[in-house]
Amino acid sequence: MNERSKIQPDWFGKTVCGLFLGFALALALVGCFAWFGPGGIDAQDKYQFNMWLLAPIWLSVLSFVYLFHSTRQALLWLGGANLLAWGLLLLLR
Template sequence: MKFLSQQKIQPDWWSKTFAGLVLGLSFAIACAALITLCGFQYLEKGLAPQFGLWSIPWIWLPIFFLAYFIPKGWQAILIYCGLNFIAYSLVFCLRG
């Protein structure tokens, strides 16, 4: 089995684009919800949702960019599905 540094980056850009676009956006939305939920404790009540809203592109665009550096498209989809599962599990646990 080759290590990730030795694997060649595959040209399956359709699946990588799907992973970055759809799954990356849903992950960014979950992270924004976490920021908003945690921000209610430390920020003003009207400022926390705005801070969460404006954090979405700052999280989503690097995630979208990094999807193309994962060697295979199915690995990107699998990694981003796992990240989404963890993020949304945290959101639902914190909401109560």
Template sequence: MSADRSAMGTKWLAGALLGLPLAVALCTLLILWLPGGWETGIVAAVVACLPVWVAIISASLLFRSSRTAWVWLGGANLLCFGALWLLRLARLAPTALAAS
């Protein structure tokens, strides 16, 4: 029984730690394709990040093992942030603005 609890705890931890950047990346990818661009969807993306993050945390408990959760969520992060990086290199996504 304690092995199940520790596995569930580490699955939840994987969802919590890797889920937030994944939620942000997913919401960012979605707003880039809106008709008005990211400027019109930024507020909706920020609001949507919390429920997406909670969904990722909840879904992380469905993995068979904690190792699987860490690998899949880590891979999803690499995929999403890689896509954002490629879009930025292709000049299809805006660059970060310098603070003034």
């Protein structure tokens, strides 16, 4: 195994990416579900479900961010996912 394919133990950088970009991604995904999920935005009690859906998505992203090989890779992938999710939400809404 060469040095390039090894996962770098940069805990601080990956944690910061997971906290901020993971939260933004979770917000965008929950927003997409709120607008385009069953019943649309006006479904009864959907706001409560959306509120509880945010935490598991955010914590999942935060957990998996440590599998990226570097902080740079985590930043690029999560940044791209954020651009895609927020673009989709704003474009289709």
